[in-house]
Structure formats: structure tokens, C-alpha cells
Amino acid sequence: MVKIAVVGCTGKLGSSIVKSILNRNDVELGSAIARKGNQFAGKAVSELVGGKCELKIVDDIEKATDSDIFIDCTNADTFMAVSYEKYSTMKRPLVIATTAFTSEDIAKIKELSLQIPVFMTGNFSIALHDFIETLKFAVKRVSVDTDVQIVEYHHNQKKDAPSGTALMIREALVNANPRLQEENVNICSIRGGNIFGEHEVIFANCKDEVVTFRHQVSSRETFADGAIEVSCWLVKQENGMYNMYDFCANEEGSIC
Ligand SMILES: NC(=O)c1ccc[n+]([C@@H]2O[C@H](COP(=O)([O-])OP(=O)(O)OC[C@H]3O[C@@H](n4cnc5c(N)ncnc54)[C@H](OP(=O)(O)O)[C@@H]3O)[C@@H](O)[C@H]2O)c1
Numbered sequence: 001m002v003k004i005a006v007v008g009c010t011g012k013l014g015s016s017i018v019k020s021i022l023n024r025n026d027v028e029l030g031s032a033i034a035r036k037g038n039q040f041a042g043k044a045v046s047e048l049v050g051g052k053c054e055l056k057i058v059d060d061i062e063k064a065t066d067s068d069i070f071i072d073c074t075n076a077d078t079f080m081a082v083s084y085e086k087y088s089t090m091k092r093p094l095v096i097a098t099t100a101f102t103s104e105d106i107a108k109i110k111e112l113s114l115q116i117p118v119f120m121t122g123n124f125s126i127a128l129h130d131f132i133e134t135l136k137f138a139v140k141r142v143s144v145d146t147d148v149q150i151v152e153y154h155h156n157q158k159k160d161a162p163s164g165t166a167l168m169i170r171e172a173l174v175n176a177n178p179r180l181q182e183e184n185v186n187i188c189s190i191r192g193g194n195i196f197g198e199h200e201v202i203f204a205n206c207k208d209e210v211v212t213f214r215h216q217v218s219s220r221e222t223f224a225d226g227a228i229e230v231s232c233w234l235v236k237q238e239n240g241m242y243n244m245y246d247f248c249a250n251e252e253g254s255i256c
Helices: 011-021 045-049 076-090 104-111 126-138 162-177 221-234 242-249 251-255
Strands: 001-006 026-032 069-072 094-096 119-120 147-154 187-192 197-204 210-217 240-242
Touching: 001 011, 001 221, 011 026, 011 045, 026 045, 026 221, 045 187, 069 076, 069 187, 069 221, 076 104, 094 221, 104 119, 119 221, 126 162, 126 197, 126 210, 147 162, 162 187, 162 197, 221 242
Parallel strands: 001 026, 001 069, 069 094, 094 119, 119 240, 147 187
Antiparallel strands: 147 197, 197 210
């Protein structure tokens, strides 16, 4: 059984992943890691998410010796400044849920993937991946007078804007249709309430027509379950850099 260590277990996504792991019988919680000084460090996991898990929350990645794989859901600054070297030392596969890395950060993460399997995505939803595939098909066919714009909605605690997913969508659109210029595909970021994540792509042409594509997530479990499925797959992979395309291209991805 795959033993997963969740780094950033006290956060919104991290705690949701911990809960999902505890609700499944095909994976095990190897470790739950909080920031040093977080009020839950040293306490039982049950105090964080309810239930009966008595595993103690630790405050250092290097204490997660009994885990097969890490899922990081912290923030890009912490990841690069604190965690990067520790992942390199620990030599375990790494799933990066964290977003908002700079291009320099991503270059360093690619270096890390020479030593361990690394999976990175701005969105663990498999339906979102299918949504992007549909958009790639549709955007190839748009007329030259069509404006393509993106609107993304997230909760008011989200630190980065635009979202990692909106950036992924824009990259896919621009790559699929060379007539599109990245600077013309604007992203509008809305932050409010508890919205888990919504992305709209609008094709508006000069013949008074608007086509809107929309993907909406109404619970964090979508991301949590996706991250767990990906972890089970990543532990079997060679060193290298992987994303949702690699996962969905294999049999396990298409079953999920
Ligand atoms: N890929 C996806 O599908 C997906 C989906 C949702 C979110 N995300 C991304 O995942 C990240 C987390 O999102 P979130 O909404 O869960 O944010 P969040 O609620 O702010 O959680 C971040 C957590 O990381 C903890 N943390 C910070 N430094 C740490 C360290 N050195 N060691 C261990 N834990 C540390 C924080 O603890 P303290 O509170 O003690 O500082 C906090 O609990 C963001 O980058 C977000 O964009 C990705």
C-alpha cells in the first residue's frame, strides 16, 4: 500500500487530501507535515481533521522517513526556500500541488526531476484535463475576428492570481492556434467567498456570437482524489518530470 506524506497538511488542500487518504483503503497516511510553529505540529491528525487517526503531525519533511511519496501543498516561496533541498535529500517521488512558481523556480524543479520522479500540475481534476482537450479542438477552428478571453473565480484566501489553471488553459489555447497571441488572451481573476475554482473561456466573434466553455469544481475532494490517484501512479515511474497529460495518457488515468 502506498504511504503518502502530505506537506502543508494544515491548509485547505492539504487537510482535504489527509481526509481523503483516511477515507480510502488503498493508500495510507505516512506522515502529515505542518510548518514549524503551526498550532497543530505535535498534535494527533484527528485533532486536525476529526476521526481516529493518532499519527502525530510533524514539522519537518525530513521526519517523514516512513513514507513512499510526498504531496506538497504549501506555497511557492516556502517550497523553494525551505523544502526544495529536503526533497532532494529524501529522494522520494514528489507530487507538487503548489502553484505560482516563477520560470526560474520551474527550471530548478526540472533539475530536481533528474534525481526523483516529479509531478506538477495546477489542477488535479481529470475532467479539467478533458475540458482543455475540448478547448484545444475548438480554438483551432475560431475565425480570425474572434476574441478569446478567460475568467477564473476562486475563494478570497487564494494568494496567487491568475490561477495556475488559468495559465495552463491559456498556454494550451495559444499552442493550439498559432494565430493567437498570449498578450491578447486576457485572464480576469475574481476572488470571493468560498468558491473552490471555476474557469470560463469565452470565444466572442464580430458576428454577434459568444460561445462560453465553463469548468466548475464544487468541492476540494476533486483535487484531493486526483492528487492521490496521481501519487499511486507516480511511485511506479522513473525519475523525470510529469504532468496531467502523462497521467491521463496511461490506462490508470483514463479509468479514473
Ligand atoms: N493543483 C491543484 O489542483 C490545486 C488545488 C488547490 C490549491 N492548489 C495550490 O496548493 C497550494 C495550497 O493551497 P491552499 O488553498 O491549501 O492554501 P493554504 O490553505 O494557505 O495552505 C497552505 C498550507 O501550507 C502550510 N505551510 C507553509 N509553509 C510550510 C512548511 N514549510 N511546511 C509545512 N507546511 C507549510 C501553511 O501553514 P501555516 O498556515 O502554518 O503557514 C498552510 O497550512 C497553493 O499554491 C494553491 O494554489 C493547487
